[in-house]
Amino acid sequence: MSRIRLLAAVAVTLIFGLATFASPTRAQVRIDITNGQMRPLPIAIPDFAGTSGQENQVGRDIARVVSADLERSGLFKPIDPRAFIQTVASLQIQPRFPDWKAINAEALVQGKTEIGPDGRIRVEFRLWDVMSEAYMTGWTLSSSPADWRRLSHKVADAIYKRVTGEDGYFDTQIVYVAESGPKNDRKKRLAIMDQDGENHRFLTEGGELVLTPRFSPSAREITYLSYFRGVPRVYIFNLDTGRREALGNFPGMTFAPRFSPDGNKVIFSMAEDGNTEIYEMNLMTRSKARLTNNPAIDTAPSYAPDGSQIVFESDRGGGQQLYVMSAGGGGANRISFGDGRYATPVWSPRGDLIAFTKQKGGRFFIGVMRPDGLGERLLAEGFLVEGPTWAPNGRVLAFWRDSPSDERGRGQSVRLYTIDLTGVNERVLLTPVDGSDPAWSPLIP
Amino acid sequence: MKLRFLSIVAAAALVAACESAPENTGAASGGGVSAPPPARTAPAGIVKGSKEDFIANVGDRVFFDLDKSSLRADAKATLDKQAAWLKTYQNYSFTVEGHADERGTREYNLALGERRANSVREYLIANGVAASRVKVVSYGKERPVALGSNEAAWSQNRRGVTVLN
Incomplete structure (x- = not known):
C-alpha cells in the first residue's frame, strides 16, 4: 500500500505536474499507469449478488466481464474467487475487511443486481479500498437486458478511472x-x-x-x-x-x-x-x-x-x-x-x-x-x-x-x-x- | 534473436531458390484481378486480336522496382508492344491495374499503385493509344499474384497489369 502511494505520488508529480496529491491523509489505492513495470493491483471482484437465480446468474456474468476487462488492462490482477473468505451474501451487509486483507486484496468490488418487472437490469456497485477500509466510488445504473455487457464495461470503466485517475476505455x-x-x-x-x-x-x-x-x-x-x-x-x-x-x-x-x-x-x-x-x-x-x-x-x-x-x-x-x-x-x-x-x-x-x-x-x-x-x-x-x-x-x-x-x-x-x-x-x-x-x-x- | 536469424537465412535460401528457378515462384496462381495467367509460349489456337493473344503474345504486365513507379527498360519494351497491339485492335477499352508488394503500409501502397498504373497509362497514351480507352485502378497490396514473403514474390507483385475490357 505505502509503495503504491509513494510511487503514484512521485509519478503524478513528475509526469502530470500535479501538486494536488500532496496531502493524502487517507490516501487510497492508486495506480500510476505511466509506469509499465508497476505490479498489477490485486482486486477482488466477487459475483454481483441477486435475490433470484436469474439475478445471481446475471451477477456472475457481470463480475466475469468486469474482471476480464481489468485484467486485460495489465493494471489489475483479479484474485481467484476460490480464495475469497467472505461470502457474496455476507458482503452485501458489510465488507469484512480483514477477510479481504487476508487474501492480499487491495481493492474490493461490491455489487448487486436486480431485474425489474419490466425485465430491466439494475446494477449497483461500490469500490472499496481494503487497506484503509474506505469507500472509493460507486453508482447505480440500469439497462435493457441486452445491454448487460455495457453495464459491466461501465463498472470496469468506473473502477479504472477511480484507481488510475484516467478515463476508462471498456465501454467501446x-x-x-x-x-x-x-x-x-x-x-x-x-x-x-x-x-x-x-x-x-x-x-x-x-x-x-x-x-x-x-x-x-x-x-x-x-x-x-x-x-x-x-x-x-x-x-x-x-x-x-x-x-x-x-x-x-x-x-x-x-x-x-x-x-x-x-x-x-x-x-x-x-x-x-x-x-x-x-x-x-x-x-x-x-x-x-x-x-x-x-x-x-x-x-x-x-x-x-x-x-x-x-x-x-x-x-x-x-x-x-x-x-x-x-x-x-x-x-x-x-x-x-x-x-x-x-x-x-x-x-x-x-x-x-x-x-x-x-x-x-x-x-x-x-x-x-x-x-x-x-x-x-x-x-x-x-x-x-x-x-x-x-x-x-x-x-x-x-x-x-x-x-x-x-x-x-x-x-x-x-x-x-x-x-x-x-x-x-x-x-x-x-x-x-x-x-x-x-x-x-x-x-x- | 536466434529465431529471427534463422528466418533471415530461410528467406535468403528461398530467394536464392527462386532466382535460379523463376518459373516456380507462384506466377501460375493467376494474372491481375481477373486476367488469366500469362503463358510463356503461345499455345495453339489463339485468335489474333483476342484477349488471349494480348496476354500470350504481347504480355499484359510490367514490373517495378521497390517503391518506384518509373518504367524500367524491360517495362518500356513490353509497353511498346502493348501500344502497337492496342492501336491495331481499336475495339478494346482497358483498365491498367497498379499493384504493390506487401512490404508497405496499406494507404501508401494504394497511392503507389495508382502512381504505377498512371505511369503505364501515360506511356501508352504517349505512344498513340487514345486516352479515352484507358482507366486506372489501384489495388495497393491487396491482390498479390505471387504468395511468398520473399523478394522473388514481391518483385512479381510490384506490377502494372493492362486488363482488356
Missing part, C-alpha cells in the same frame, strides 16, 4: 476488416465488436473489397474505403440504419478517410493522374477543399483532437515521413526525422502523442512520438505490424500483425493486438477470422 467498440480466403483472393468484410471481442457481427458481405474503417465521433457512423462495383471510393456506413453512402463523386480513387473531431467533415486522399493529395469534405454543405498541393504522395491524414491541425504522411522529401499542417491546409512541417520510413500517423485523443507505423531494416514497428516529433518510442515490432488506433483514453493502442507466408501463401496469419503505451502489455484481440485495420471507437455515448 472496435470496427475492423475481417479477412478470410487465400492470400491472392482475400475476402474482406467490415466487422464490429465490443472492445473485448464480444457481440461480434459482420457489417458487409464480402462481395467487394473494403479497407480502413474509422469511427465518427458519435460512434454511430463509419467511414471506409470500398471497391463497390470495382471503383475505390470513400463511403460512410450508418450503424443505425445500415445505409451506405459514397462520399461524393470524384474523378479519382478516394481513400484514407477519417472524420474530423466534431464529426462535420471527412478528410481523405484522392489519387488522380499519379498524384495523391489530401482533401476535406464538409458533410453538411458537401463542399470540398484541397488541403495539399504537391506532386508527392500525401495521404493518411488525421486531425488533432482540437481540430486545428492535421498530421499526415508524405514522400515529398524523398521517403515516407510525417508532416503536420494547419487544418486549413497549406505549408506543412516535417516532424519525423529518425532512420526509416514513417506512415499511418494517428493523433492521440489526448493530443499529447502521435502513433505511427515505422519501417526500418526490413522490419515494421508501431511507435509514438510527440506532435513536435520528439520523444519517439517504439512499442511493438514484427515482420509486419501496421495501423495503430487509439483507445479513447489515449493509453492503449490497437494494431494488426501479419506473418510471412510461403510460396503457396501458407503460414499467413493476420491478427489484431492491443498494447499499452508502456509497451509491456501486448495482448491478442481474438476475432472469429483473421483481422486487420482496427479502429477503436470513442466511449459509447
